[in-house]
Amino acid sequence: MQETELKLELSRSGARSLLKKNPFGSSPAILQQRSIYFDTPGWELSKRGLSLRIRQSGNERTQTVKAGDGAAAGSFTRDEWERPVAGDTPILDDPQIRDLLAGAGPKLAPLFEVHVKRHRWNVIDGDATIEVALDLGKVVAADREAPLCEIELETKAGSPTALFALARKVDLITPAHLGVLSKAERGYRLLGSAPGAEKSASTALTSKMNAATAFARIAAACLKQFRLNETALGWSRDAEALHQARVSLRRLRSLCSICKSLFDDSRFDQLREELKWLALELGDARNIDVMIGRASGSALSSRLEDARDDAYAAVEASLSSVRARSLMIDAAEWISIRDWRTDRSDAALHELSSRDFASGVFDKFWKKVAKGGNNLIDANDETRHEVRIAAKKLRYAAEFFEPLFNSKAKAKRHRRFIEAMKGLQDQLGSLNDIATAPDMLAALELSDVAGAKDLFSAEDKSKLLEDAAEAHGVFVNTRRFWR
Template identity: 40%
Template structure:
């Protein structure tokens, strides 16, 4: 059967606060221990197929559960699940029959324990009108290769009713314990420890669209994927001021903002405008840190290192304050709620409703054609563009690239894949060349600000000279590279036809 659940994460130090709030709303619930062991083959065949297998011990009972990932959703999970009680701690071949593991031809003897989780779970059953919800409050840890990762999370599983009911419970809980949207299952946590240890930035994963999806369904799937990408990187920013995590979180926000722009014709509610404004704020917060990280990567002057390090520490302090604020945490939760149950889903506007229900394969083809024509027209005379216009062209290239990546899974035949690789590679070259010109502009401005603020006249003079010598935005070589990349792109064929 399928399960639909909303997952929330919070700081383990805030567990008692949330536990008290739950008891106040729902009454007491005795916590019971759950110990789970997760299995896979030595070459991670289950993981590669989007599956997980665990054996959970609760008292004297052992439950074997196989879950199929629905594509890395954020917060709201909709996954197929096969669960059966077995007689012991090892995978039972009889419980694998007629599951995706059976189709993978993975014999039980080839499965080995990889990691485990130890959880104290408090459970409540909620019935309201036509809705039935199971609320689980978990406190525990994941253990792998001698590494222990503590966690605290809240899961609201929808047994019957509409997904909007799950989000309604967030309003009742309030901002207790600094809750954030959850994107990782316990299996995700364990595999992360096994495969890379604690703390590695995550790139955007594939967006799994169905060929029979509507444009509205595709939009919600894309939003979930972008939120997941952001949330996977946010903890690493907060814990380690990781430059690559900041970069990936910014990419996630750019992709999300691009999705709002690309699907704008089918969005009609005021909430979408609010989301755009708030996402712009959050992107700007991370953008300052990213720009400084790029600048530091270009400077190797020893005397300037203390100034740059101090500036970076100050910027990252502001980033952490912003990410920890109710404004940022609430924004991500609001976007998740809006994607699943926002007014845009029920608009009575005839044109927008028609677009929302249009088969995504038709919507994608029309959108990609339109964006490609617009970009090719805008880039005909790169040398004649001023810096602001080149920046706009770079943004247009990104939106076209993100659209191509969002819809890539709809075009999976051999010819389409080959053309898609060429299409994205050509766009990447244009983005790189235009990005280098933009970095020069940004680097010059940052160094000029540092020079104005530095109390040492000699250092200020050195910074001014560096801005003039090393970050000259009027670089003919860079413009020539962008023009050559654009000419290459103009010859690349579409992959969506």
Template identity: 35%
Template sequence: MRRLPGRRREAVLMGRSVNAPEVATAAAPVEIEIKLALSPRLMPRFRRHPLLRQAARSRAKLYTLYVDTPDAALLRQGIALRLRRSGRRWLQTLKAGAGSGGLLAERPEWEMPVSGKRLKLDLLPAEARSLLPPEAAASLAPCFETEVWRDTWQLNHEGALIEVALDRGEVRAGARVCPIAEVELELRSGDLPPLFDIAERLAADLPFQLEPRSKAQRGYQLVGALPCTPVKASPPLLLLDAPASVSFQHIVRSCLRQFEANLPGLLSTSDPDPEFIHQMRVALRRMRAAIGLLRFMGYTKPDWLGELKWLMGELSVARDWDVLATETLPRIQAHLPQPERLAVLLEAAEAQRRAANDRARAAVTSPRLVPLWLKVERELALLPVSPATTADWSRAALRRRRRQLVRLGERLHELDATERHAMRIAAKKLRYSAEFFAVWHPKAARRFIRHLADLQDVLGVLNDAAVTVRLLSELAPAGEAASREAVGLVMGFLACEQAYRLARLEQLWREFHDIPPYWKKGKPPLPAEVHAED
């Protein structure tokens, strides 16, 4: 992902220069770290890694007590407040944005010594105290605790000081326990590129996995304050006068966070809620749609796009079988006077669905995922600043995306199934782009997106029917009469349904085509946030 020649180059991380000499300020110290999960059986191999051989190792046992109010007021504010004992020393720490998790975390952190196992909120600087809910201090109480053995190495690389920590232990909440086995790479001083250098060298030799949950998040899940439920997309707040490249960083990071937020749910059980995979696919599709907008800033496509397509493909197989087994076939069965006639197909589809889910879980725990994530995070962090503003970029992108959809929609009566699929993809790309840039005029954008979503839904149902036909050919052996009969019932139902869907599609297209593009209204006086629905 690079700029074409002749443009100014300056690396930024979410609007902050990565060439700054320090990663923290006196007012708001910032913790920047990469966190990766590692199987306990591989920890001896990690300790012998050539990068760590020449560095001195220290070892400590860390006991940490997390506190919050009975109704988790700090969690709702994205704050983690803790007391940690290392040897005889106690430290009090407050982290803001502590719920963000993710591979690359950047968040304000205030830490100071205290005399014992007791909070001293008056020692926090005013900026940190202002983040605490006013009523929280009086009702703070122990919530959960962690105990880990930590091995630490200090690495000097390309002018940066990087602390490498290997943690093995557990989070405890009464009798409930969650294991900890992870590596943290923290940038103590210097620039970001050396941090990625070290992480990528380690990931090339060891099969790390993503662990998007912080220790605090895992503790809150143990006590039931943070349920593991599917997470929908939430577009970031963009500023129209900000550089387009900075907005692109925000958009892609929001996609990464959505994917990561749904990962624990997918891995939590052998038969997870299908919505976890769906939302992870949504995150990747939105990310790919954002990458497609790079050309409007004069950037080339990234070299990791092939790996992203691989991951999308693995999840798409699972999603197709989820839709067939849990939505399409049950919906058709509910309309049949003899629903048991689809039993043979449902049983076969369910077996394929479980196998496809196993394949999806294998993909997201594959050694290929962490190197991909590191490449994405590195390129985002070092993305050259675009001279174009977000307003210029979004206007060009939305105009082109709408034109692509209109070109197909005006030929709606002539489209075959393949062309309707192309129209569905065009509608999806426009919808995601419209959600990214809803800041132009949120109210008008919501109306535009709602009509576009209705259009996309009907196109999606028509596509599901085409996918169903393909999957049925894999399910029904030619010699089994019961299977052939069930397939015939499904095909007949879909044929009858298609006539209605096509008529509905024409109506929705006319309604959408009459809506004026909301981005032509001019700049809004203030930015606003719009939440996506998918």
């Protein structure tokens, strides 16, 4: 069978507030649960996108195998197979399960456990039935453990919009952040090195997918990358985590721009504006980090460090706001339910193969970068900025849709194309830093501090312009991998 669920992360005090106010219309059933997760020493199941657990609840044990998209953000849709078992040893006699695990069975061993106290409700909302489970407990792996406090909402019947409405109701009672990790993923992360900044990763796509499905998968991956970096920022003011959080928002905004022909939905523009707002909230802190890396004088560095503290405090306030939390829930709903596909006049475009759609995107933005960058040395800052944005969208698109062009020859050409794009983007990005530094320093009242003018010297700009023109020539002469 297939399940669809939404996860939200709560604080312990928030969970207590939720239990006290209990907005779910009945008293919860309370269960103590212990789940053992199995895999091979080389984590073969995890690499295939599978998880296998045996969960004990009271005197009953249930074995569950799940197969799903690791890129999911908040709203998970996964295939699932369950069966009762007598003990803590997996039973693999079902032909479908045996084929799914394909040779991993003999090497399976317990990897980690999840212990929770589960409070469970069934909520009726119009024609919708939603199972709500509040889990308080911990994940235990070897000599490590991590607290777990999350609420899962799963639609059993009716419209999934009721599920998101209930999520917003929970967030009114206590801050609820979109959850993007399954319990299995939490366990695997606990076994690895301490998580830090999360870079973008390739999303599983196939040429058989239509354009709308490819968009939804990539968008979910961007949302997941943002939430993982947002969580890392909650532990420390890590410059790379902030940078990657901002990158994930830029990627999602670029994806929406790249794919805007798919949408006929009034919420699209609103969501894009909210994503822009959140990215801007992170912008000052990121710009200060960049200037700190380039600052040469101790006086300027010290003043920038003070400004950095204030900027990161503002980032923390923005990320903890109702507006930011609501944006994550709204984005997860929009991506998951896909109401933007309901205009039948665009049915042919929605069903266009993801590969054909991607090729059209590449052609469009390649022409913009090739033509716009013809005279970078004599162009003004605004024109170069427009070329930089087009180049960024082209590179993101090339990364988004890479799995659709995976033949040996195309993969090789893709690597060369990305290298050429990176070279051009690096030069255009440095030029943009020089162009924006004066206004940033003025806003921070640091224009007259010793070393400030070194951040945007004419000599540096002249050299960067020459390098940018050369990088643009390399880009134009690099073979296009999609042709």
